[in-house]
Amino acid sequence: MPSLCRLSTRLILLFSAALFFHQLDSATCSSAHADNSHDPVLSPADFTNSNNVSLALWSPEPAVNDAAIEGFFSQSGHTNNWAVLVCTSRFWFNYRHIANTLSIYHTVKRLGIPDSNIILMLSDDVACNARNHFPATVYNNAGRFLDLYGRNIEVDYRGYEVTVENFIRLLTGRHDPAVPRSKRLLTDDRSNILVYMTGHGGDEFLKFQDAEEISSYDIADAFGQMHEKKRYHELFFMIDTCQAASMYKQIYSPNILAAASALTGQNSYSHHLDPEIGVAVIDRFTYYNLETLEKLKSGDESTLSQLFGSYNRYAIASTPGIRTDLYPRGTGAALVTDFFGGVQNVQLTDTGYRLSPSLSSSPASRRLQLSKSGKSSPHNDKQLEAPPPEHRGRSRKSTAPRVHKDGRPALGPFLGGIAVFVGLAWVGVGGLKGKKESVNSGNSNPTRATGSR
Amino acid sequence: MVFSQGHWWWASLLCLVWLGQAQAGVAITDESYNEDLRFTQLPDGKVLSEFKFIRRIGPLALAKVRDNHYSLLPRSVGEIVQTFGVEELHLTFTQGTWNHQKWGYSPLGAAAGVQLWSWFNTSSVDKQWKGLTHALAGLFCASLNQIDQSNTAQPLLSFLPEGDYGEELPQDVLELRYGSLPHEAVCTENLTPWTKLLPCQTQAGIASLFNAYRLFDGHYHSMGTHIRPIITDDAGRGMEFVQTLSVVLNPLRLDNRKDWSLSSLFERKIASACALASDTKVVVTVPSHPASTLNSPPLSVLTDSHERLSAHYNLDLSTPKDTDFGVTWEDSKVDHGVNRSRWYIDAHRYQTGYGGERGGLAVDLRNHHPTADLDIIYFEAIPWYLKLYLHTLRAETAADASHEIIKDMYYQPAIDRGRPAVLEMKMTLPANSTTTLHLEFDKAYIKYTEHPPDANRGFDIGAAVITFTAIPESPPSPHDIPPQVRIHTETVLVSLPTPDFSMPYNVITLTCTLMALYFGSVFNMLTRQYQPVIVKG
16 A cells, blocks of 8 residues: 555656646746747757748747747637537528628638638528529628628538537537538637527527527536537627527636627617518628628737727617626737637748758657657557647647648657656656565555545 | 749749649549530520539549549548448439420439439448438538438339449449438539539639529529449449539520520630640530521531531630630520420329328329330339328329239338338330329328428428330430430428427416416415404494
8 A cells, every 4th residue: 555655646746747847838838928929939959040930830849839839820829710600590581690690601701710610500591592582692781792692601500400409519519420520610728719699589598490499508508518628718609689698698607708789678670671682681780790890801900899899789779788707808808800710820931941850850750750660669659649638738729821730840749758658667666666665654645545535 | 022042943843843744644544534514405495504524533543542642533522432332422402393394304304402322332331321411411511411211212223323333233232322302402502512522613614604693593403413433444443423513594584585695694704624624525506497696616516316406616725715605596486385206204293182181192194105105113202201001002094004004013111200101113104195193191290399490381202203214216316315314203392280389388378377276276275264254343
């Protein structure tokens, strides 16, 4: 038993050391995060020929690499953007709900979220509906300036597939294994997600296709599960329906911001009608959001508080509800493009990326060689499969810019692997020693209690 | 930006050129891509446009595909074929019904909605079929994943393998699955991913005519994806990947004239030939009278036996940009008559009976041939919620039928929520007659959660498929009518007994009221003390 104690002590020591390194690591991140207007710290010797960000992105030094990524991809801690846009209404006379959703689709696509990161759910097909006087189009304005359907649209869930079950499955990521990637929300803890819903609703419910309802508790619990599963970094929940504010009431998970078209007890109204299409083409709340959103360009610095400040409850004919208590960053600090825009930062460099001899013989490449020749230790193999657990919380997945991922020397995991290996060896030796020395070290360890509990 | 190291760019450019040549070399030997576009003006003035994009992948290239090296075949398609052991795949997205009587037969004619049939060369076909439908649903933005076991059929005769399998007897090894979604909407979101599979997308080649606003404004449009094995010269097994699109547009809608051109039909012109296509053919076929003028001079003009003129064009990179084709007519008269001299068989399916409890299906199968009896294969997959009574099946004909009409029959009864009823029959239609099939069914009272959100609209029953292998007096040009013709009937909309969906709420309200009344009165009685009140007085 005492040897076990000693073993656990050593393990604890080891992990605390790892944690310390990790914190050091994140400390450098946050410092770089603070002054992200400057280029991040540059790499040492290997990268002396250039001082730009893209090389720092490739740096084998984890600190430099982290810092570069932090400033390069985003300024608010997210590295990728996703949008879930849901129209829950079927039937032709709900044309405006589809137009609402497609307007937001158009905006987020224009601001840089690619189709692969947009999950579009449309309950009905109005574009090719026989009632549509203008086939294959959806307009959100009686002036018909802009065809929202356009030439390049990908609807992920449509018709009867737009159900409460599918929506919750999408959010929580619990799918049948056969479900294709385009129908999954492949987010991580660095994803900012915009969830936009529109349809007919009431106090704490939203109807799906006039057949079933989702309640505010369902939504809150789905978001709660997403938080537990580290499926988002920040989430903006926007809903345009009657009594919309009742839908975000029950949400309890952190880093969620919500905006709704009307307070509980208020109706939400449509904006105007196109006499040739014959139905209302857009709702007021979405219309006035678009007034702001349509003017934005990618990389715009407008904040969400500016967007919320533009709401005029007389024009909207209902009082928009905004919930910020779960959102510590504050709407004044959050940009509109943090949710409506894609993280897309491409830096062109006029100097080539040269594989210097020192880099090509770096431990990372050696590791690859090792693993290829099959002589690698089991620990190294493990490292190849998955990053060490303390790094998992910081998995970086970029959406748009594909900087050659394979080419990036992954030194961090390797060093981690070595550390773990050495540490385990040390622990093992310690354990053996402990067995040998054994017995008289009877003093119980505080950690043992927790271990045995 | 100034590039200080210019030679880098030259080097990379040279490298690209060299790579391009290497690619082209591969394409010449083992892979080929052709485009084929046919315009046919039908007697009623409508213009049928048939686009074909044909990719033939030879055995060498196919071996590379197995190593995940793709050049002409789109990776998304190649991966699906490999993952799910697909030998042959036929998927069509269609809106509108092909009018056999007026327009004749088209090899690109398909059933309304989505139709998918596939031959598998794998074990555990049901699992692969499920995976295939889900993968295609993701690829083409459609609800194909709703083709589950309950609407999957395995016809025996109607959908034979179309590929070239060499010596093998494919049906012993391969397994077929067939499914259809008659109510599936087809719109731009299906066209978008489909055109993204084309080598030149819609930037060049005949696909530059694709204008969604016009394509989806037609009387009929069908978008097909077909994969089948082929045997190439070097005796290896290759693959043919064909994308087809056919659309029927009506020039008379615009200014009541039969004249048409690409810019009037599609509001587009052919930008240029697709550089990857080794051959781009355009054929314009019109009735030979009244007299007409072709808008651009063709390479050659042929007259076929059915009094039609075919003008042939070839497009290549030297063709001037923005090529337009079209026909101008001296006389804009159109012929709405039905031509029975070539298309002998047509079919019409409808519902009989009334009420919510039972109903029936009837199919009129007409053989217009004056003398010959014609053999057909009739296939129908009926969802389980129409409970067929096979003993009610009868074939009636006005002709003096000395022989049996139904020669052979395969019937698979439905299993509730498990599989559809499948009816496949070999029939002989007597000459110059109408044969009517009758079949009765009970309408199932399905669970209230099984109704779609728009429950009162009804349920669509997929088209029946009529296949006939041989046609007497086959026309001289083999392209006009393929050896095996498949025509499809209308889909049928059946309304099932719809429950009162608000009934549970009514029950809850009523029960609660009763409970409240009961509880209130009992509680009142139990807690109240009854005693005489003495009024003094």
